[in-house]
Amino acid sequence: MTTELFRDDSYLNVCDATVTGHGERCVFVDQTVFYPLGGGQPGDTGAIRWDSGEARVVDTRYVDGNIGHIVEEGATLPAPGIAVELAIDWDRRYRHMRMHTAMHLLGSILLYPVTGGNISADKSRLDFDMEDTVDKEAVSEALARLVTEDHGVSCRWISEEELDANPELVRTMSVQPPRGKGSIRLLEIAGVDLQPCGGTHLRSTAEVGAVRIGKVEKKGRQNRRVNIHLDD
Ligand SMILES: [Zn+2]
DSSP: OOEEHHHHOTTOOEEEEEEEEEETTEEEESEEOOOOSBTTBOOOOEEEEETTEEEEEEEEEEETTEEEEEEOTTOOOOOTTOEEEEEEOHHHHHHHHHHHHHHHHHHHHSOSOEEEEEOOSSEEEEEEEOOSOOOHHHHHHHHHHHHHTTOBEEEEEEEHHHHHHOHHHHHHOSSOOOOSSSEEEEEEETTTEEEEOOSOOOSBGGGGOSEEEEEEEEOSTTEEEEEEEEOO
16 A cells, blocks of 8 residues: 555645656555645646656555556656655646635535535636525625635544544534544544545635635536636
8 A cells, every 4th residue: 555645734745755666657665755646636746756867756645455557658667676756746736726615604604405526736626505695795705715714724633433432523624534444534624624534625715815706617416516727
């Protein structure tokens, strides 16, 4: 299993690692800062460097339960056992973190079940199970206020036993935690949101910066798609 350094520190953009094996066009290592596609957040891109070479990572995904660093076609792969440096494209990932954190804020404003979502560096969307019309101006204002108020964002692991011993925690969560894995990673935006989430987030909501609500689309009678954009 790959040690997932990004889970405890989403601001790590580079790390040393040892190659543990290969898949098709993909490199496995003992530990990584690369986030694999999941929870609506894209896999990281970046580079793997070693003494005699470098390979461009074009995507990161779970492959057979391990984090696979997918390299560009025709790239030379570093041999198993050798030391490498892993570096993510930080500008792109940081935008994913801003977007991802903004999505949590949006979910705390529109208190409807979320049926889908997708994050990218330029534009993201969240789908809500709702019939009401979205008041775009009010949502924009509420979002801007949460950013300005600069709420702290933190993650912590909790065991299923701890969760069972604190049922009020589950009641305050906007999404029910998945069971059966032993421990659950909770994302908390102080005073705003608490829910299980495995993605990469900011340290504070102020870092979301210039965010704007885009088009609100009606996708069926009971589905509203809210688009958000970063303005820089
Ligand atoms: Zn999250």
